[in-house]
Amino acid sequence: xxxxxxxxxxxxxxxxxxxxxxxxxxxxxxxxxxxxxxxxxxxxxxxxxxxxxxxxxxxxxxxxxxxxxxxxxxxxxxxxxxxxxxxxxxxxxxxxxxxxxxxxxxxxxxxxxxxxxxxxxxxxxxxxxxxxxxxxxxxxxxxxxxxxxxxxxxxxxxxxxxxxxxxxxxxxxxxxxxxxxxxxxxxxxxxxxxxxxxxxxxxxxxxxxxxxxxxxxxxxxxxxxxxxxxxxxxxxxxxxx
Amino acid sequence: xxxxxxxxxxxxxxxxxxxxxxxxxxxxxxxxxxxxxxxxxxxxxxxxxxxxxxxxxxxxxxxxxxxxxxxxxxxxxxxxxxxxxxxxxxxxxxxxxxxxxxxxxxxxxxxxxxxxxxxxxxxxxxxxxxxxxxxxxxxxxxxxxxxxxxxxxxxxxxxxxxxxxxxxxxxxxxxxxxxxxxxxxxxxxxxxxxxxxxxxxxxxxxxxxxxxxxxxxxxxxxxxxxxx
Ligand SMILES: Nc1ncnc2c1ncn2[C@@H]1O[C@H](COP(=O)(O)OP(=O)(O)O)[C@@H](O)[C@H]1O
Ligand SMILES: [Mg+2]
Numbered sequence: 121x122x123x124x125x126x127x128x129x130x131x132x133x134x135x136x137x138x139x140x141x142x143x144x145x146x147x148x149x150x151x152x153x154x155x156x157x158x159x160x161x162x163x164x165x166x167x168x169x170x171x172x173x174x175x176x177x178x179x180x181x182x183x184x185x186x187x188x189x190x191x192x193x194x195x196x197x198x199x200x201x202x203x204x205x206x207x208x209x210x211x212x213x214x215x216x217x218x219x220x221x222x223x224x225x226x227x228x229x230x231x232x233x234x235x236x237x238x239x240x241x242x243x244x245x246x247x248x249x250x251x252x253x254x255x256x257x258x259x260x261x262x263x264x265x266x267x268x269x270x271x272x273x274x275x276x277x278x279x280x281x282x283x284x285x286x287x288x289x290x291x292x293x294x295x296x297x298x299x300x301x302x303x304x305x306x307x308x309x310x311x312x313x314x315x316x317x318x319x320x321x322x323x324x325x326x327x328x329x330x331x332x333x334x335x336x337x338x339x340x341x342x343x344x345x346x347x348x349x350x351x352x353x354x355x356x357x358x359x360x361x
Numbered sequence: 362x363x364x365x366x367x368x369x370x371x372x373x374x375x376x377x378x379x380x381x382x383x384x385x386x387x388x389x390x391x392x393x394x395x396x397x398x399x400x401x402x403x404x405x406x407x408x409x410x411x412x413x414x415x416x417x418x419x420x421x422x423x424x425x426x427x428x429x430x431x432x433x434x435x436x437x438x439x440x441x442x443x444x445x446x447x448x449x450x451x452x453x454x455x456x457x458x459x460x461x462x463x464x465x466x467x468x469x470x471x472x473x474x475x476x477x478x479x480x481x482x483x484x485x486x487x488x489x490x491x492x493x494x495x496x497x498x499x500x501x502x503x504x505x506x507x508x509x510x511x512x513x514x515x516x517x518x519x520x521x522x523x524x525x526x527x528x529x530x531x532x533x534x535x536x537x538x539x540x541x542x543x544x545x546x547x548x549x550x551x552x553x554x555x556x557x558x559x560x561x562x563x564x565x566x567x568x569x570x571x572x573x574x575x576x577x578x579x580x581x582x583x584x585x586x587x588x589x
Contacts, residue, residue, distance in 0.1 A: 170495075199495065202491070206486075209511070223498055
């Protein structure tokens, strides 16, 4: 579905992503873990062209993404959820959801709104359709952001630390929505520090350090039978559930 | 100077004349503000463009306007405009001082508001561009739907201030024969061999207009601050 081949990205002298290849297949739930500064965000952002890789190729459904041109059309059915939500503050929740389908997808307004209401119900927020983002709690904002990504009829949704900016009591509601998506068969790739979520929901866990995938495997392999010293050190430092 | 002089000079006819001229000042300022916004937005987007040529053109525009007196720009456009169209298009026109003046003030305002637009656009969080990208919007759709509405909120207070500046700048058009508020005071002054009285009246009228505008500007600013 998404195939990244030998992707590298530098920032000055820093090799944020160092020759990483990653193939996301339909129905997979991939969790990407690793220490802070290891290149997780840069990697997931490269998969949506939010960072342009210095080298390497990205294929979406076998079609090569052309970063030199406006690549948004090719990535239209790849959703993205940000750590800081990035909702549009001057638009209502409903408008946040319908803007993409109406402006970019050419969907008629009535139909876009119907879909948006359905998706808001799915994340439990249909009563907030006319609210502005500033009137929502962090957890609600992130659920709206997930609904906005779902409005793109995505084949896969990428998440960059979706719960890291949330108060602890709101993390659960967002993870629950994500778990439901996973249960329904949606393809997800999630950068996360929530080891409990990764262990329960992931079909494959990647451990990233120094811009490279150091180890990958099932949750059982990664969490209970880590091979590399770096992963063992990392796991000993994070609190796990 | 006495009250008698006021009553003698400021006949209702002359007061009407000054009020009508004041309305021309306002209209000139509005036209210049609208034209200046378009030019400023255009030159701000050129300044942020990837293309060096576009950036260069915008820079030259801004530097020329900021580096020369406004009075000179107005006179140059008034006297030079017809010469240029004649040599380029073999087309001669009699310049209307109001139109040429408003255009000149717009060109001037556009250069000064370029920086205003650019900094307001760049002050919008980068994450907004990124989110727009992930829902499939292209560059111009993002500008129009996401960035400009947010930048506009930030621009509004300084922009109302710009309107006050333009209202005052419109007095420079008296130099090319437009009878705006200041020029009307001078005409009345010449007719009555007394400049001080009509000039004081003009002072009062300018102040009423500018203070009213800044009163509403402050109110608006407070309203905008609340909705954040
Ligand atoms: N826009 C940027 N400019 C400069 N350096 C960056 C930028 N983004 C990330 N980096 C650097 O790249 C490395 C990887 O960062 P990041 O992908 O954010 O890591 P993570 O998400 O795992 O914490 C870090 O050293 C970080 O400082
Ligand atoms: Mg990160």
